Amino acid sequence: MLEFQNITKIYKSKGKEVVGVDNVSLKVNKGDIFGIVGYSGAGKSSLLRCVNLLERPTSGKVLVNGVDLTELSSKDLRTARLKIGMIFQHFYLVSQKTVGENIAFALRAAKLPKNRIDARVDELLDMVGLTDKRDVYPGQLSGGQKQRVGIARALANNPSILLCDEATSALDPKTTLSILRLLKDINKKLGITIVLITHEMDVVKEICNRMAIMQDGRVIEEGEVYDIFASPHEPLTQEFISSVVSFEIPPAILKDVQGEIIKILFKGSVAGEGVIADTMQRFDVKGNFLHGTIEYIQDRPLGIFLMELQGDSQAVKDAKGYMEERGAIVEVISHV
Structure with a gap:
């Protein structure tokens, strides 16, 4: 289980303090698919990056299976991060390395024995439907294929949590749907907990079980996706819902x-x-x-x-x- 306890993240910019995340508490159950929704600047990316302490909270706790990551030593934190995979909007693949080498890099970083790396790469490529792309370079791939490589790389070390930072925002609708279905299948087969941030309610509707709406660094509404679609309370939530289900009468x-x-x-x-x-x-x-x-x-x-x-x-x-x-x-x- 993933839990945020009173997370606050304050940035300093030009001598001023800017609150990116404002006293947020959330629980994400093991094996769930949880969406965090908000416009740019709402604090959702900052909150997501607090999970693996890419952004260290100014205050509060981040608990993974009951362990507070903010209290771990550098060595223990590196070990904990191996169990938290992350995929990004812009893929961040190494263009000079093949698909197989991009995935193998994560395995070598985790010090997996060399005689097991090739087999694991093949297993991951099969999982994401790219068995024929092992020796291809990223520049030869479509956007959807690049994201599949990113997913394979994020899953390399058998993480218990997968973080998705606007993972489909750069993709067309058809490709987005295929990536979401892949993530849903991975969640079902591996029981991995998925936390994704997005500003697209279609994404949430397709894949998430629970969701939170963020505005100005705070969570303003949280619950089951179905219930929020059925009865959104906050004006911002209603605005997001209307982007999917519109009832404007001429x-x-x-x-x-x-x-x-x-x-x-x-x-x-x-x-x-x-x-x-x-x-x-x-x-x-x-x-x-x-x-x-x-x-x-x-x-x-x-x-x-x-x-x-x-x-x-x-x-x-x-x-x-x-x-x-x-x-x-x-x-x-x-x-x-």
């Missing part, structure tokens, strides 16, 4: 609305049921769909719909009550 449509506009949220299996159709048949109301979608988060459906309800006030009230009895969450957006 003013031209709104001016013609004659009833009550409601937002209907269906969680889990309820999203696949015909609740709205049953409601329209059961009650003397007319429904007009304005917007709607069903998102799949960790294979769980989340249905979100905006619609106009027309009818007398009691019928509309009864219809909303029925939908809530069926498991929907109903929110009134506006009255006419």
